[in-house]
Amino acid sequence: MVLQSPAYATSGPAALSVTASGHALGDRALRSEETPSSRFVVTTTVANLNSDPTDDLQVAFRMGDGVAATVSPPDGWTVVSGNGTHLIVLSVDSELAGNASTGPCQCVFESTGPTGGRPVTVSIRATPGGAGVPGTAVASVAV
Numbered sequence: 001m002v003l004q005s006p007a008y009a010t011s012g013p014a015a016l017s018v019t020a021s022g023h024a025l026g027d028r029a030l031r032s033e034e035t036p037s038s039r040f041v042v043t044t045t046v047a048n049l050n051s052d053p054t055d056d057l058q059v060a061f062r063m064g065d066g067v068a069a070t071v072s073p074p075d076g077w078t079v080v081s082g083n084g085t086h087l088i089v090l091s092v093d094s095e096l097a098g099n100a101s102t103g104p105c106q107c108v109f110e111s112t113g114p115t116g117g118r119p120v121t122v123s124i125r126a127t128p129g130g131a132g133v134p135g136t137a138v139a140s141v142a143v
Contacts, residue, residue, distance in 0.1 A: 007015055014054040014096070014128035015135040017047045022135035022143035023122075023124060025108065035142040038111040046092065046126045050135070053094040054128035060089045061107065065122035069109040077105060119143060 025039040042061065048054055059077075063069055065087045070083050073090050082088040092102050111120065119142040128135045 012050050013052050013135060014048050014098070015050040016054070016057075016096075016128055016137040018044065018059070018124055018126040018137040018139045019047075019051055019080045020044045020122070020124050020139045021139050022140045022141040024143055037107065040111070040120060041108050042122055042124070042141060042143065043104045043106050044124055044139075045101055045103040045105070046096065046137070048096045048098055048128070051098040054135075055094045055099055056091055056094070056129050057096045057102075058127050059092060060087060060125045060127075061109075061124040062108075062125070063111075064119075066113060068112045069121050070112060072108040072110075074103075074107065075103040076102070077107070129135045 005054040020042055022042040025041055040123055044059065046057065046059060058080060061071065066082060068086050069088065071079060071088050071090070073079055077092055078091045080091050091128070096102060121140060121142050124139045126137045
């Protein structure tokens with residue numbers, strides 16, 4: 001399931017849209033409910049729908065309850081904080097130009113705690129310059 005927050009403007013301060021999809025990694029034929037995959041990938045695209053560039057674009061991945069992970073970010077993405085926790089923050093280059101997008105980029109996660117065989121919910125929040133800045137976008141995906 002993929003959910004996204006829409007943005008409607010076309011000019012002015014950065015207004016982000018984020019889309020995401022995800023799936024478990026590993027040999028599906030060997031996995032069972034007793035031995036779920038601990039690796040999963042979240043494919044994320046962040047678009048700046050307005051004309052002004054972002055400043056210090058950050059993308060936060062929050063795992064579901066009781067799940068912590070480490071991430072292997074793709075080229076152009078850097079771990080800012082949280083590797084090995086339930087909230088991992090990445091930065092994407094220094095800015096995202098107006099009317100441009102990042103990707104799609106695949107972030108590979110490795111769960112560092114048991115998931116109990118249930119899907120992992122990952123919430124993705126993209127901010128154009130800091131928490132609470134207008135233009136923030138949110139999406140969720142279950143993997």
